[in-house]
Amino acid sequence: MKLTEQEVRRVAELANLALRDDEVVRMTRDLDGILLHVDKLNELDTSNVEPMAQVFSAGETLRADVERTPLSNADAVANAPVTSGGYYKVPLVIER
């Protein structure tokens, strides 16, 4: 096994997923199978190969700095489950 259930719980925490116990068991087995296959990459010597993050190197990413109409506030929050006065509303984060 490449992966323990404890590691899976740690990754779930990083990913903000509240996995149930049965999910942890299944996830450990599935991820282990996939990582075993991924190990195949280590057959290749890539010490002289540059990582490829994008298909083409970044080129024309600039545009003229012209003012334009953004989404309206109403549109921006229209899909939020809970809003208040045009803002997203979330559970209390900081105690008074």
Next chain:
Amino acid sequence: MSVLASLSIESIRAGLLTKKFSAEELTKQALAFAETENPKTNAYLTFSPERALAAAKAVDAKIAKGEDPGPLAGVPVAVKDVIVTRGVRTTCGSKLLANYIPPYDATAVIRLEQAGAVILGKTNCDEFAMGSSNENSAFGAVRNPVALDRVPGGSSGGSAAVVAQETALVSLGSDTGGSIRQPASFCGIVGVTPTYGRVSRYGLTAFASSLDHIGPFAKTVEDAAKLLQVTAGRDEMDATSSSSPVPDYASALNGNVRGLKIGFPKEYFAGLSGDTATRVYQALDDLTKLGCELHEISLPHTAYAIACYYVIATAEASANLARYDGVRYTTRSTNANTLSDMYRHTRDEGFGEECKRRIMLGTYVLSAGYYDAYYLKAQRVRRLIAQDFATAFQEVDAIVAPVSPFPAFKIGEKVADPVAMYLSDIYTITGSLAGIPCMSVPCGKTSDGLPVGLQILAKHFDESSMFRLAHAYQQATH
């Protein structure tokens, strides 16, 4: 029978201009047929009759005034439900977005409608485009119209099925590792993954940003090329969209493939068996008869593509899917009192199993201590795979290969084994990693009557050569 059965983009235009029918009449008939037939396949998730009729009436008004109604005038099109449509529900096949109404349109959608196309509705897909069978949709699997007990392929299963079922003439899908080509091959139609950056991704819900493409489905190469013509080109809303000029694809459809150098990679044929092998080898023979020169080539890093892809795609997905946290997008768990529990429970309750698996794998390969060993390693291997193609294209004009090792499989047959499901993407993932244009064109059927697809791959931005070859082949074999 569908009103679309005998129609093409060209014949719709001719019918409109000679007043044989109006766009409104065609739209109403196409919608009525689609709504009646859809329960057989579950290919559409949402119909957009108001938007469709408004677009159709606009086309009719232009024709009445003697104006050009556009290259896609009155063409009934369906759009994969990962591509946003202003005011029309866009679910991404996920429970999390079951009620999401986008406040804007994807660039590809805007361009379709500007060209006169009529959007009938949104098509089912694997959740956030993650899957190879369309069984990962929160709204139920799609059935293959060719064989209703089988999958249509994925993740753009709905977009392929509606074209095969003739409940839309053409459609848009998205492809990250084969999600257009594989369903096109399973449903016996044409599916095109253009060069990375050829079509703007603005409004395409992000799965793996360095691999995501929008591309067309159609029954003919000609119609697929017309859809790409309209949707391709620089868009300043997508920094990775290319300003390389968009050639006139129609002029490439001249049947002239004599002397074209075609490579067939030995790594793609070594393990091929059964009826798929028979059909694809027959296609090689047919290409020779058309005057193409066949050359055996090697793409030596093919065997590493799946491992490479499932590291890179899941790493990018884990970042892209972080936004579904219960704050902005429609669904929030009622099972939490703190902010952190709200995130965790919203995501656990909202995402399906495959999405969770990929988010977990992606988070793992990006986490401290594993980043170099997995993520950077995969990026280095990605370059080797891209270089394989660059080297091959010094010798040949196009490459042909199978699309999938097997035809459409039975619903439920492969869901239990995620690795086996991933391995079925072996022939399509390489082209996605390299960012080159690739497509599936029908190349006959198995003895059970299941469609087989031939994959054609070409150099970056050389969709013209790909279309030239695919069109000549389709004309010669149908």
